Amino acid sequence: MTDTMNIKKIEETMKAKKKSQVLEVMKRLSYNKGAVVGGILFLLVLLAAVFAPLLAPFDYAEINIQDRCMSPCLAHLFGTDQMGRDILSRALYGARYSMIIGIGSVVFSAVFGIIIGAIAGYYGGWLDNFIMRLCDIIQSIPGLILNIALACALGPGIFNIILALGIEGIAGTARLMRSSILNVRKMEYLDAARTSNCGNYRIILKHVFPNTFAPILVQSTMGVGSRIMLAASMSYVGIGVQPPTPEWGAMLADSRDFLMEYPYMCLIPGICIMVVVLALNLLGDGLRDALDPKLKK
Amino acid sequence: MDEKKAFLQIKNLNVEYVTKEETVHAVNGVSFKLEKGKVLGLVGETGAGKTTIARAILRVLQEPPAVLKEGEILLAGKNLLELPEEKICHVRGKKITMIFQDPMTSLNPVMSVGSQIAEVIALHNKISKNEVRKKAEEMLETVGIPAERYDEFPHQFSGGMKQRVVIAIALACNPALLLADEPTTALDVTIQAQVLELMKKLNRENNTTTILITHDLGVVAEMCDEVAIVYAGEIVESGSLEDVFENPSHPYTVGLFGALPKIREDVEWLSPIEGMPPDPTDLPKGCKFHPRCPKATEQCRSCQPDLKEITQGHKCRCHFAEEKEGSGCPN
Amino acid sequence: MGKYILKRILLMIPVIIGVIILVFTLMQIAPGDPAEVILGMTATDAQKEAMRQSLGLNDPYIVQLGRYMSDLFFHFDFGSSYITGVSVTVEMMERFPKTLIFAVSSMVLSLVIGIPLGVTAAVHQNSVADYGTMGLALVGTSLPGFWFALVLILFFSGKLGWLPAYGIGGIEYWIMPIISTAFAGITTMARQMRSGMLEVIHSDYITMAKAKGVKKRSVIYKHALPNALIPVITVASMSFGTSLGGTLIAETIFSIPGVGVYIVNAVNNRDYPVVQGGVIILAVTFSIIMLLCDLLIAAIDPRVKAQITGGRKRGKKK
Numbered sequence: 001m002t003d004t005m006n007i008k009k010i011e012e013t014m015k016a017k018k019k020s021q022v023l024e025v026m027k028r029l030s031y032n033k034g035a036v037v038g039g040i041l042f043l044l045v046l047l048a049a050v051f052a053p054l055l056a057p058f059d060y061a062e063i064n065i066q067d068r069c070m071s072p073c074l075a076h077l078f079g080t081d082q083m084g085r086d087i088l089s090r091a092l093y094g095a096r097y098s099m100i101i102g103i104g105s106v107v108f109s110a111v112f113g114i115i116i117g118a119i120a121g122y123y124g125g126w127l128d129n130f131i132m133r134l135c136d137i138i139q140s141i142p143g144l145i146l147n148i149a150l151a152c153a154l155g156p157g158i159f160n161i162i163l164a165l166g167i168e169g170i171a172g173t174a175r176l177m178r179s180s181i182l183n184v185r186k187m188e189y190l191d192a193a194r195t196s197n198c199g200n201y202r203i204i205l206k207h208v209f210p211n212t213f214a215p216i217l218v219q220s221t222m223g224v225g226s227r228i229m230l231a232a233s234m235s236y237v238g239i240g241v242q243p244p245t246p247e248w249g250a251m252l253a254d255s256r257d258f259l260m261e262y263p264y265m266c267l268i269p270g271i272c273i274m275v276v277v278l279a280l281n282l283l284g285d286g287l288r289d290a291l292d293p294k295l296k297k
Numbered sequence: 298m299d300e301k302k303a304f305l306q307i308k309n310l311n312v313e314y315v316t317k318e319e320t321v322h323a324v325n326g327v328s329f330k331l332e333k334g335k336v337l338g339l340v341g342e343t344g345a346g347k348t349t350i351a352r353a354i355l356r357v358l359q360e361p362p363a364v365l366k367e368g369e370i371l372l373a374g375k376n377l378l379e380l381p382e383e384k385i386c387h388v389r390g391k392k393i394t395m396i397f398q399d400p401m402t403s404l405n406p407v408m409s410v411g412s413q414i415a416e417v418i419a420l421h422n423k424i425s426k427n428e429v430r431k432k433a434e435e436m437l438e439t440v441g442i443p444a445e446r447y448d449e450f451p452h453q454f455s456g457g458m459k460q461r462v463v464i465a466i467a468l469a470c471n472p473a474l475l476l477a478d479e480p481t482t483a484l485d486v487t488i489q490a491q492v493l494e495l496m497k498k499l500n501r502e503n504n505t506t507t508i509l510i511t512h513d514l515g516v517v518a519e520m521c522d523e524v525a526i527v528y529a530g531e532i533v534e535s536g537s538l539e540d541v542f543e544n545p546s547h548p549y550t551v552g553l554f555g556a557l558p559k560i561r562e563d564v565e566w567l568s569p570i571e572g573m574p575p576d577p578t579d580l581p582k583g584c585k586f587h588p589r590c591p592k593a594t595e596q597c598r599s600c601q602p603d604l605k606e607i608t609q610g611h612k613c614r615c616h617f618a619e620e621k622e623g624s625g626c627p628n
Numbered sequence: 629m630g631k632y633i634l635k636r637i638l639l640m641i642p643v644i645i646g647v648i649i650l651v652f653t654l655m656q657i658a659p660g661d662p663a664e665v666i667l668g669m670t671a672t673d674a675q676k677e678a679m680r681q682s683l684g685l686n687d688p689y690i691v692q693l694g695r696y697m698s699d700l701f702f703h704f705d706f707g708s709s710y711i712t713g714v715s716v717t718v719e720m721m722e723r724f725p726k727t728l729i730f731a732v733s734s735m736v737l738s739l740v741i742g743i744p745l746g747v748t749a750a751v752h753q754n755s756v757a758d759y760g761t762m763g764l765a766l767v768g769t770s771l772p773g774f775w776f777a778l779v780l781i782l783f784f785s786g787k788l789g790w791l792p793a794y795g796i797g798g799i800e801y802w803i804m805p806i807i808s809t810a811f812a813g814i815t816t817m818a819r820q821m822r823s824g825m826l827e828v829i830h831s832d833y834i835t836m837a838k839a840k841g842v843k844k845r846s847v848i849y850k851h852a853l854p855n856a857l858i859p860v861i862t863v864a865s866m867s868f869g870t871s872l873g874g875t876l877i878a879e880t881i882f883s884i885p886g887v888g889v890y891i892v893n894a895v896n897n898r899d900y901p902v903v904q905g906g907v908i909i910l911a912v913t914f915s916i917i918m919l920l921c922d923l924l925i926a927a928i929d930p931r932v933k934a935q936i937t938g939g940r941k942r943g944k945k946k
Contacts (some may be wrong), residue, residue, distance in 0.1 A: 031317065137646035140918070141911040144873025145891075149907045152895045153654035225770065233774045237880045237892045252775065259778060260786045270775035278770035285766075357838045359830060361754065382844065390841030397839075402832040407854050407930060417840040450930040466840060 028290040035286020041279035049095035056089035060246050071264060078268050081251075082258055087265065090246035091272050097247040098276060101162055101231045102224040108166030110220050113173025114212075120174065121181030131174065138171040147230060151239050158247075161240050165227045176219060180212035214291040218284055225280035232273050248273050303330040303371075304506050305354075305474060310368035312349050312358065312530075319578045323349045323363075325530040328604075331523070333473075334504040338517035338538075340553070341527035342574050347510045348398065350527075351476040354508075355395050356385055372474065391421040394467040395476040400460035400484075404451040410462050411437065411447030414469055421470045436465040440495060457488035464495065471503055478510045493520060514553065518542060526550050529575050529585040532604060536611035546613040548590045584616070592617060632936040633923060640915055647911045648700065652693055655900040665710045665898045706905030711897055716905040719890065724909060726796070727886035730875045731913075734806045735868050738813025743860070745814070746821025750829060750856075751848055761818055768815025774877045777808035781881075794883040805882045809874035813867045820863045824856040831855075858929050865921035869914050876910075 029035050048055060057077075064084030072079040078087035120131040138146065150164035232249030234240035236256075241247035243254045248269040255265035308328050314321040324346045331337050339347045352358045354370055356377065370377045377388065397403040405413060415433040418424075424432070434444035440461040451459055460480065467475060477496065481489040497520060500507055509520055517524055518538065525535040526549065534547040545551045552570035572589035575581055581588055587597040596616055604614040662685060663676035671679075680686055684695060699705040706716035749761035784804060785793035792801055828834060829852055837851040838844075876888030883889070887906050894902035926932045 133642070133646070136643050137650055140643050140647055140915045141651075141907065142869035142872045142914050144870070144876060145907055145910050148876070148891065148895060149651055149654050149903060152900075152903050153658040155659045229772045232772055233877050236774050237877055239892065239895050252778070256778075259782055263782050263786075266775075266778055266782070270772060270778070273772050273775065274767075274770050277772070278766065281766060281770050352835075355839055357835050359835070386841045386843055388841070389839055395836075395839045397832055397836055399832055403836045405833045405837065405851055405855070407858075407928070408851075409930075416842065420841050450934070452931045452934060463836070466836075 025290045029286055032286040032289060034282040035290070038279040038282025038284075038286065041275060042283055045095050045276050045279065046099060048092055049099045052089075052092040052096050056086075056092045058086035058089045060085065060089040060093045061244065062086075071262070079262075079264050081255060081265055082262075087251075087268055090251060091248070091268060093246045094248045094251060094269065094272060095276075097158065097241060097245065098228045098231070098273070101158065101165065101241075101247075102228040102276075104162040105165035105169065105227045105231075106220045106223045108162065109169030109173050109223070110216060112166075113170045114177050114216065116170065117174035117177025118181060121178035121185070128178070132178070135171040135175055138168070139175075143168055144230060144233070147234060148239055151234060156240065156242055158241055158245070161231055161234070165230060169223060169227070173216060173219065176215055177212055180215060184212065218288045218291065221280055221287055222284035225277035225284070228280075229273060229277055232269075304333040304373060305331040305508075306369075306371040307350075307354070308369040308371070310350065310353060310370070311366035312346070312353055312368075313364050313366055314362045315364050316362050321577045322580055323530050323577060324353065325580075327368075327527075327530070327532055329525055329532060329535060331506060331508070333506055334500075335522045336500060336507040336509060336520055338521035338524045339508055339510045339527055340512060340514065340517055340524060342512060344574060344577065345527045346530035346577075347527050348478050349530075351395060351478050351508065351510055354474075354476060355389055355393055357389070357395070387421070390417045390472075391470045392472060393474045393476065394470070394472040396460075396463055396467045396478060396480045398479040398482065400456050400463055403463050404459055406451055409448045409450055410454065411449075414462065414465050417466050417469050433469070436469050437462075439468070440465045441491070457484050457492075460484055460488075460492060461495075464492065468499055472505060475500075475505050475507045476510070477507060479512075480509070481516065482511070482513070489516075496520070526553070529577065529580060531585060531614065532612075533586065533614045534612065535604075536608075540608065540611035544608075544611070546607055546611070546618045547586075547615050548592055549586050552589075584614075629926070629933075629936070632926065636919055636922065640919060643915060644912055645697075647915075648697060648908055649693065651904050651907050651911075652696055653689075655904050656689060656692075658898070658900060660898045662710055662898075662900060700908075706908070707901035709894070709902050710899045711894075716901055719902075720887065720905060720909055723885060723887050723890055726884060727872075727875055727879070727888060727910075728913065730802070730805065730809070730879070730884065730886060731868065731872050733802070734810035734871050734875065735813060735864065737806060737810040738817050738867065738871070739864060741810075742814040742817025743821050743857075745818040747825055747848070747853065747856075749818065749822045750825035753826065758822075761822065765815040765819045765822075768811055769819070771811065773808055773812055773874045774881060776811055777804065777878055777881045780804045780808055794881070796884055801882075801884075805875075805878045805884060808881075809871055809878050812874065813871050816863065816867050816870075817860065820860050821856065824859050825852060828852045828856045854928070858925055861921050861925050861928075865918045868917045872910055872914060 029039075062085060064080070067080050067084040078091060080086055081090070116131055120128040141149070146168050147164050150167055151161060154160035154164055228248075231240055232247070232252070235242075235247050235249030236253045238253065241250045243250045251269040252266060255262070255269075259266050306329075310324050310327040312324040314323055327346075327350055329337070339350065341347050349358070349363070352363075353365060353368075354377070358365060365378070368378070372388070372392065377385065380388065404410065408416075411430070411433050414436050415429045418432050418436075419426075419429045422429070422432075430447075434447055437444050437447060442458060442461060442465075446453075451462075454462065464480070467477075475496075480496065481492050484492060493516065496507070496509075499505060507520075509516070511517060521538055523535070523537055524541040525532045526541065526547065527533070528549050534541060534545070534550045541550065542554075545554055549570070555570070570589055571591075575585055575588065581598075582601075583599050584590070584593070584597040584602050587593040590597065594616075600616070602614050602616045604612050605618070606612050607618050661676065661680075662683065663679040664671065667675055667679055684692060687695075696707070699707070704717055706720065708715050709719070745761050745764075749758040752758055781793045781804065784791045791804055795801060829848075834847060834852055837847045842851065875886065876891060878884070879886045879888035880892050887910060891903055891906035891910075893899075894906065926936055
């Protein structure tokens with residue numbers, strides 16, 4: 001009787017603790033100026049992406065030959081490109097593509113990576129071995145090169161790019177998940193959970209997952225930024241999103257021939273990429289510090 | 298105690314650990330004196346500030362976040378805190394040495410054990426390389442490790458052997474002052490005895506002044522001439538071993554002894570000290586021990602007691618350590 | 629140690645075979661008809677069928693894979709380009725050295741600049757140098773390499789006219805490509821070195837070294853640096869992969885006729901044997917570099933060395 005009461009009590013305090021942990025992390029995050037700036041910037045870009053049709057002053061695809069190659073002015077804040085399309089409008093829509101690619105591929109690798117890594121780490125044995133060797137193979141091909149091979153196999157198009165970037169990221173996430181599970185498995189509180197008759201799935205859900213969540217969250221946040229960058233560089237060399245789609249990398253590819261005469265055409269999409277990636281890196285750094293106060297010294 | 302005889306004197310030492318979020322008051326106005334050749338036991342709970350005191354003496358505090366707010370550390374009358382960085386390097390490892398708490402992490406993993414001993418010898422003695430090696434091998438033998446293991450690396454050694462290497466490094470240059478920070482806590486009981494025996498022997502032979510930091514009262518009883526009890530960064534009671542052990546006056550000291558099992562007495566329960574050590578970022582007002590003290594009164598909650606002498610050389614920081622009249626509180 | 633090296637090399641073989649199978653399979657599922665790529669849109673169905681037959685494309689997947697592997701292992705033959713008909717191996721021999729030199733020099737540059745930057749930042753934690761390095765690192769990791777290359781061209785070739793914008797030739801042709809690919813590496817190294825160094829500086833054995841009376845400089849260079857460098861070697865090997873990818877893009881921008889341009893053009897032309905060969909060669913290069921870094925760690929770190937040699941006997945008997 002008293003035992004069950006005790007367990008209940010412990011569970012209650014643990015719940016309260018978890019809640020306060022989230023609050024604590026948020027509090028620490030709000031102390032970090034960089035993370036706050038990064039978070040606000042990221043939110044702004046996200047809003048711009050969502051409300052691009054409302055915000056864009058012109059149709060992003062509207063060709064207007066008389067107004068081509070106009071430097072930034074009042075009517076066209078970011079100027080126009082070689083076909084007279086408004087760069088601001090294109091950049092706003094570009095945020096959409098970048099966000100969809102970045103977030104989509106990261107979610108894809110996180111979901112599959114977590115599942116595969118959890119299977120490998122929890123069940124071990126030949127399955128673990130097989131999965132890990134597969135990860136070895138995938139990770140022995142440099143990231144961008146694997147992405148290009150995948151994009152080549154899948155063909156062009158935004159969905160295929162997301163898939164290519166997503167598949168490439170699975171190996172890393174799976175490895176992270178697996179090693180976290182192995183770490184957690186060693187800890188004594190799991191024995192405690194097992195002795196109090198917790199089922200395998202309950203253990204994974206209630207004990208392993210919360211402990212592996214932090215590194216994966218940090219990795220994913222930064223991952224969105226690096227995927228956006230990778231996608232842009234692939235689009236730039238023509239493997240990826242194709243012009244005239246207003247993806248930032250494709251816009252850069254489009255303006256390649258006008259670099260010397262009209263540098264703004266090339267500078268603006270690049271700055272857009274940089275701002276988003278910077279915001280995500282700041283946020284990711286802040287998250288890491290907030291989630292693991294030990295690292296911060 | 299005569300002012301001249303004090304070999305080491307610490308005056309009003311204050312150390313804080315300052316981070317963006319909080320300030321930890323680790324050491325709050327610690328003062329004590331120690332004669333040449335004596336062994337002082339610094340006793341207290343984990344986090345009471347003992348290690349910080351030792352690190353401050355050697356000036357190896359981790360700065361930042363540590364900040365040495367004020368204080369004087371006089372070694373044979375010379376203030377160590379005023380020495381420039383180059384000069385303190387000649388004091389460290391030669392005049393003052395330290396044995397660190399955790400032998401597992403105290404040795405450089407990529408340097409051979411022997412060369413880590415040789416380094417300190419070469420730094421403080423002008424002798425040839427061969428002589429340095431010979432001396433280092435001698436030191437290994439002194440602490441009971443065969444000299445052939447000179448070229449091995451720390452990971453090949455057990456915890457006890459690592460600690461002996463650390464001790465060999467600390468003793469290699471015949472220090473005048475040895476700071477031993479929980480030298481035996483991480484060791485097995487049998488090895489503990491060996492290490493203590495070794496330190497005792499060296500103290501006798503070289504007349505090394507020693508500060509022994511520990512929370513083990515048994516070790517204190519065996520090793521020390523004098524004892525200082527540290528609580529929340531303050532010395533709450535100090536005196537000779539006999540004074541403190543036979544006539545503990547501070548409620549905390551009394552509590553410490555109450556928490557020890559006694560072989561000859563048949564008691565049903567040990568009496569641990571109630572409550573937890575205070576949060577060093579937010580120390581209580583008045584006497585820092587009052588939240589846990591069974592005898593606390595209004596005076597204790599509002600007014601910080603002084604460390605006053607109750608008998609010759611025996612000091613205690615409690616309003617009730619002697620007749621109440623003596624505790625002149627301004628409030 | 630020799631045994632360990634041999635073992636590691638043998639362990640690499642299955643991974644490389646796996647890479648070959650993976651890349652081969654990817655190219656198999658790739659859309660488009662090779663026969664059409666070779667013969668052009670105007671070819672008749674009969675012509676295409678004959679071409680497919682002669683290339684062995686009608687054989688089952690496993691037969692084609694087997695043929696590819698045996699050609700590769702026994703004749704070092706990657707097949708021929710669909711477009712030019714030139715042997716991929718011959719073309720690689722010409723192009724690979726340029727890419728390798730390019731990637732290695734940008735990695736060396738990132739180590740040579742990144743490590744001292746990181747050490748300085750860690751040693752003077754919270755100083756101007758530290759904030760400067762960390763700020764630079766933040767910008768560096770957020771800066772798209774190819775765009776940085778464009779900005780460099782705009783400035784140094786366009787505005788100042790100091791450096792040639794593209795092509796190969798003397799050393800001046802390599803300055804911008806190497807800097808633009810190394811920049812990300814420099815900042816990664818600086819970041820890693822700083823955090824590694826901070827961790828080491830806060831460890832007990834560094835306090836111990838100080839307590840021994842070792843001078844500040846020696847504490848840093850003799851005690852802290854070797855320990856902090858060990859994890860950085862792994863990061864460096866990883867960042868070599870990034871820098872290989874970076875060279876691929878940079879070659880396109882700066883018109884350097886290396887493996888990168890070859891692959892990129894091949895992808896755009898659906899010239900699958902070239903993509904296949906190029907990706908395999910770069911993956912093998914990357915694996916070799918990672919192996920070398922692992923061996924380097926084993927040579928430096930006595931703990932790892934002990935593990936691989938099975939723990940040396942305690943104390944040599946005299």
